[in-house]
Amino acid sequence: MNYYETFLKLAIGMIGLIVQINLFGKGNLAPNNAIDLIQNYILGGIIGAVIYNPDITAFQFVLVLMIWTLIVFLFKYAKDHSYIIKNIIDGRPVILIEDGKIKVDEAMRLGLAADDLMLQLRQSGVTNLEQVHYAIREQNGQITLIKYDDNDFYLPVITNGNVNNHVLQLIGRDRDWIEYEMKRQMVKLRNVYLAEYIDGEVSFTLYKDTLKHDLWLKQNARLKEKKEAILDEAKQILEDD
Template identity: 50%
Template sequence: MKNKIDYYLPIIIKFVLGLLVFILQINLTGKGNLAPSTALDAVQNYVLGGIIGGVIYNENITILQFVMVLIVWTIIVLTLKFFKDHNRFIRNIIDGQPVTLIKNGKIRVEECLKHGISANDLMFKLRNKGIYEVAKVKSGILEQNGQLTVIEFSDKDHVRYPLISDGQLMLMYWNLLTKMKNG
């Protein structure tokens, strides 16, 4: 009986610690990690899951070593989030920018190729929005999370982008709106 306790107790402790750190990271970085909207959110979840999953069953890694790895990863994530939230240049590197793939009913092939979107992928995204003809699309914007925002020619409500975020003018959105307005 003692052997089983000696074997399972560190696994249980590591699992509980990993779960607590995961919950802590979600609460500190925002609920976006529950449904990742940026590459950083997804990477954070994958790496933390890999750390927890790869370590809890490894008897050679002590609980203290596991805690140190969790602390280092949490510091890295929080540091990246801080710089992303306070520096537009870093935000653009980490999250990217929205890209117009369809403009005035015409597919911008160069942009699709540049961002790895095949014709099948684009049409799939349009069909998911209930659109079966590219000619009906005034603007198709590939968002940072891979979703396609579609503005049809008949749409009364247009997509709204924040022109000011965290006290800074968002030039990428200003330029995007200017391009859309000028046709």
């Protein structure tokens, strides 16, 4: 065994891992979606298989790591910019309990046994199904509970410029409503990092590079309204004279 080459490959693997963690964020340290899990599994497999294979050179190892990093980047980019691709890769949240009633078909489709469901509910402090307004199975397998006495829960109606149709369905709204809210607050969909539904209202968080632009648009709109009001008042005075 060539210990020098093995050490070099280990160092390259460590550097590749650090680069991916810093490039794609810390999600793979605590995976909460399919891409993070797959990224960890395959990256570990690549490093483990290459280190003890003398037929693969350090240069080839670097190329493989670069190709895998590019593939992960493309998948993450596509997932963050397409609601359809995100649903295909990560799946979508599923309502398991609505108004205290378990949706048995959904639970069975997810392979969630009654004992497992009740265990997760008890761990969340629920002892009676009648306490639960909604129970939602998230993409990472966790269950989010909304109780009848919860008045401060927030629901993401838009994430990364993509409208979450299942959330709109959950709150009894449709796409026309969120488009009206964006128009009312002078916000464009592509500029929205996050939009939360809070007490019947929508709170928008925009990407940093659009904040000044949208603020400028809002200020201009207010000035335009004031100008029109002044002109209308002046016309009224002239007509009275």
